């Protein structure tokens with residue numbers, strides 16, 4: 001079959017030959033109604049009947065894989081799409097380096113793979129749940145569309161993982177697939193698996209920060225799974241990455257538009273001091289220090305998703321050829337990491353200190369470093385917007401020791417600059433470094449819907465980059481009465 005084309009001969013669009021695999025098709029068709037009732041009850045609240053201008057994947061050719069049209073979200077064609085197979089692909093790292101990739105799961109790695117697929121799968125519906133109330137306060141139809149685009153694609157990512165579970169893991173896989181629809185973000189009894197995915201996303205600043213920082217963790221995880229020796233996982237995640245890029249664009253451009261609007265409003269009002277919070281807020285825009293605090297929070301929460309700096313699980317997954325490193329094939333080393341070391345930031349004598357550790361057990365640390373470098377680039381672009389508008393302020397990422405709940409720094413307190421501090425200092429400065437209840441109240445006060453065509457809430461600038469050549473005054477969502 002032509003893997004670049006998607007077949008629509010079953011209820012589930014796919015390029016995996018679903019109509020020839022009756023057992024799998026049946027299992028997925030059994031799961032489908034439960035999925036739809038999950039979407040109806042946990043997906044975007046209040047907009048299920050609206051017509052949304054969404055892109056739907058219609059192929060996996062990078063040159064033209066999506067088409068745009070109005071669609072009711074429950075009618076979105078969630079499909080199973082894998083990047084094309086490379087017949088000559090070999091395992092790019094670990095103990096099986098150079099061997100042909102696996103088309104089936106090697107028995108000895110089954111439970112490890114299952115765990116990785118389930119954890120990845122769990123984050124996808126979790127973010128939809130976290131964002132389900134945001135439609136009511138969208139600052140424009142353009143932003144509303146972007147939110148829903150992210151939501152339907154995260155839900156498709158759930159399909160991507162459920163496909164792997166049902167195709168390769170038999171009965172266990174079917175049970176895990178059902179459980180993915182049972183856990184709920186933030187639920188005390190049946191929470192989602194990872195911390196950041198149980199936090200709430202109460203407002204649009206949180207949404208933009210989440211898509212910037214937390215979806216970027218997703219990108220790094222998918223990039224390392226895209227290296228996997230288990231080829232179906234590599235191909236699935238590779239296609240997911242094409243969608244993921246838009247999510248981070250939504251975050252980066254969202255924050256950038258807030259910054260732009262704030263600086264423009266400050267200039268118009270003749271306010272040059274970015275710390276003149278009261279007068280800036282009186283303009284109905286978000287002061288830059290509050291944005292920095294939001295960034296501090298979301299960056300720290302996202303760092304926790306990388307797990308402990310030193311991890312034998314991560315080492316085992318690497319040696320097994322299951323989960324590689326970011327840009328594995330571009331790294332110039334032996335891809336086995338038998339004798340090499342990697343500098344890991346650890347607490348030594350009460351101070352964060354770089355210590356050389358075996359590179360194999362420092363896989364998480366390396367991925368987190370790659371993440372930090374990637375995340376930092378966007379801050380540079382935000383700072384350019386501020387500079388261009390003549391305001392004296394710049395964003396910085398806090399130190400990795402700041403506000404952590406997992407790893408080396410879970411039990412200490414550090415300032416954003418990375419100085420270890422005592423509990424009293426932490427408490428005294430908390431509201432300076434992280435969003436205070438006052439900050440949150442102020443942000444909430446701005447969250448009024450702006451659902452008129454071509455209009456934008458006062459606190460955010462109109463976009464510069466159109467969606468599918470449609471300008472900012474296009475009717476991106478036709479809201480059902």
Ligand SMILES: [Fe+2]
Pocket residue numbers: 124153154157218244
């Ligand atoms: Fe995703």
Ligand SMILES: [Fe+2]
Pocket residue numbers: 154215218244247
């Ligand atoms: Fe995403």
